[in-house]
Amino acid sequence: MIQFWKEFREIESLLEQVQSEMKSRLYINNNEISAALQDFSTQGGKMVRPALFFLFAGMGETVTLQDKVKIASSIELLHLATLIHDDIIDDSPTRRNLPTLQKQLGKDTAVYAGDFVYTVYFELLTETMNGSALLSQNAKSMKKVLMGELIQKDLAYNTDVKIYDYLRAISGKTAELLCMSCYQGAYFGGLNRSSQKLARRIGRNVGLAFQIYDDILNFSVDLKNEKPILSDVQQGIFTLPLILARDHSPEKIIPYLQRASFLKLTDLYHLAELVKKTGALENALKLAERLTSKALKDISHLPNGTNKNILIEATQKLLKRDY
Amino acid sequence: MIQFWKEFREIESLLEQVQSEMKSRLYINNNEISAALQDFSTQGGKMVRPALFFLFAGMGETVTLQDKVKIASSIELLHLATLIHDDIIDDSPTRRNLPTLQKQLGKDTAVYAGDFVYTVYFELLTETMNGSALLSQNAKSMKKVLMGELIQKDLAYNTDVKIYDYLRAISGKTAELLCMSCYQGAYFGGLNRSSQKLARRIGRNVGLAFQIYDDILNFSVDLKNEKPILSDVQQGIFTLPLILARDHSPEKIIPYLQRASFLKLTDLYHLAELVKKTGALENALKLAERLTSKALKDISHLPNGTNKNILIEATQKLLKRDY
Incomplete structure (x- = not known):
């Protein structure tokens, strides 16, 4: 579904980098859990949150590309962690046409897997915004x-x-x-x-x-x-x-x-x-x-520019669905 | 069980402050959930982790009392969050002679309640160690x-x-x-x-x-x-x-x-x-x-001093149980 962004090649390419970042961060010394988490993080979602982040971040220039990718990944991972726990609570069999994590790993492991994703989110924040006011904003947001x-x-x-x-x-x-x-x-x-x-x-x-x-x-x-x-x-x-x-x-x-x-x-x-x-x-x-x-x-x-135009187009596309 | 520390009056009093801190942080706009979390956080545990923190922190003097209480609370809350999810996974009816959170609130709410406690942990860290190297240590530890x-x-x-x-x-x-x-x-x-x-x-x-x-x-x-x-x-x-x-x-x-x-x-x-x-x-x-x-x-x-002596006594007491 990252193809939602395919008309906006630059955003799509940044989202691909977020996918790689998440994949490497979700590595754990257990093949089955790693694979399930990595698949879950990279399949099916539109990645609206990191895309919005990039669209705004790209209107100015202060952070390195590497940090941008990390921050975007942190947002998506916080989202994924809540989805994992949501699916446990709702007992959902599928999410984005894939079996949910608890269907794949069992409910118990899925609770911890969700917690684990929270820790990766937290880890990315410590690497990118230690000392920044945005750190406590993140805590408030998560709350x-x-x-x-x-x-x-x-x-x-x-x-x-x-x-x-x-x-x-x-x-x-x-x-x-x-x-x-x-x-x-x-x-x-x-x-x-x-x-x-x-x-x-x-x-x-x-x-x-x-x-x-x-x-x-x-x-x-x-x-x-x-x-x-x-x-x-x-x-x-x-x-x-x-x-x-x-x-x-x-x-x-x-x-x-x-x-x-x-x-x-x-x-x-x-x-x-x-x-x-x-x-x-x-x-x-x-x-x-x-x-x-x-x-x-x-x-x-x-501020005027390409990203503003993409933001307008994407908002219209995102919020105009067929009923 | 905080009475485990009753011979060490100063530690006991610090742990009481941790209990108040946790209580006020675990407030949420829902009486039932607040009460369950607050009871769970203050009843029954020996609070070994914050006690150890205070024993070491008291050997020197750099942080304010308020920050010490917050850091000690953060450690205990991280511990409590994992216990809440453990009890869900083990389907335990009781913990420390009290009904577990999922017995009181239902499994679903308990998953989120555990997540909520993680956010309070995170919030306390942002207030006490934003900019410190210990922040990423915490993320690593949680992982x-x-x-x-x-x-x-x-x-x-x-x-x-x-x-x-x-x-x-x-x-x-x-x-x-x-x-x-x-x-x-x-x-x-x-x-x-x-x-x-x-x-x-x-x-x-x-x-x-x-x-x-x-x-x-x-x-x-x-x-x-x-x-x-x-x-x-x-x-x-x-x-x-x-x-x-x-x-x-x-x-x-x-x-x-x-x-x-x-x-x-x-x-x-x-x-x-x-x-x-x-x-x-x-x-x-x-x-x-x-x-x-x-x-x-x-x-x-x-370093020699009262806290070192307490640490020796507490370690022996903690690790000498009857079989």
Whole structure:
């Protein structure tokens, strides 16, 4: 999926370097675990976070290429570590069309493998930003990501969940890391304070829009889709489309939410149809588009140049999917 | 169990400050999770790691009390994070006579709760050693701990496991953190290079001895013991006493190892009796004593003073248990 960037040859080539860096860092004295981690880190993902980092970092020039690749790798590894633990918690059989780590290695080893990836993330930070203010920013960021996950767990099966709760959860779980990717890029690229501030906001809004689009996609029922349809609902995670639909037609939607974990495939199809009929998907889409517009407006204030143009194109491409 | 230190009033009081620090750091916007984490962090443990840190740090004077408390807390939190994930993997119902976190919060939340504790560890480091060489030492250490856990998982149910493998696993899993506790104490206390080197070696040897004693205790069958008897064996973890017994009487021991996960309570009693008869417990004890003697000899070369005396007493107390 790194081919998502194939029109932007320079970014693609940098992402390839991130893949090599991650591969060499994920070496461990056990072939099976090494191979599983290395495959997981380099197959299938769009690598949005490191790409955003490079796009911002490339607008200025202060850090060495080697350090840029390391920082970009650290961001992607933090993301991967949370995915490994997510898949354990959700008991997912596949991720990006590959068996998940716990399917390959067993649940136990996968818990430690996730922890191990956190240590590699930490190691890369000590090599690139020891003494920098960005180190504590990273710690705060990691904390927010975990808080987002815990908030989501805490809200699970809560039929009364509010839009505010949802936004708080995805702000931690997804937007925080995209925010940090852009901000770190701007910071290490040596952009001025006002561009750094823009970078943060762009990352956050792109991140929120990205997650909302993802949650809308989850309701676009498609049997060929590898991801179990509406698996979120069965796990008690009620995302924006569902919240909007519930507020529109509580009498129809709430009964489904109340027995979320017992819903069968046919129930889920009915639910998806109901949600569509309320217009919730369109309304969710409107919010995502509003966030995208905000991000694009902020991007227009960044320093002119190739990377700004790529950023505009990539944001549009990333956030315009088919429904 | 912090009362383990009650004869050493100053250390006990410092450990109480670590408990407060950990409590305030483990606050999260969810009462149930906060309470569970705070209880877990302050109940039952001997807090050997922060105590060792303080004993070494107190031999010199460079860091503020506040920073010492933070560093000591970081070490204990790293330890706690690994315990939380260990308990998930071992599916343990209790730890230190309390229900484990996953019993209280569910497995899913416990995975994230462990991750959250890692972030607090990381946060404390960024506040106390940003710019210090000890930061990357911490990353290396964390990596070694995880490697130790992964090695142990990898060796599980291997009936041919060697003493060398066992030592490698416990060197990461247990000794590494005790090593870092002593070393960081010496470093931040401002002791000279040769004392820092001694500190490392003392921590490692005390750590190895500590784990070996623990593994011997596991074979001292006692129904009143809260820890499930020989639970390690059922999980395929073959510790030193078992390895020594197997090398002494392979024909008697190997059949048990081959069906480790199917052993019933009566089988485990028989196995424990067999191990005792081979003299393996005495031989394991000899190794632990040799490591303790080495540590005590190294301690004798540290700067004279109260803390050195406490260190000698505590080492003897810690490593002389009843069998």
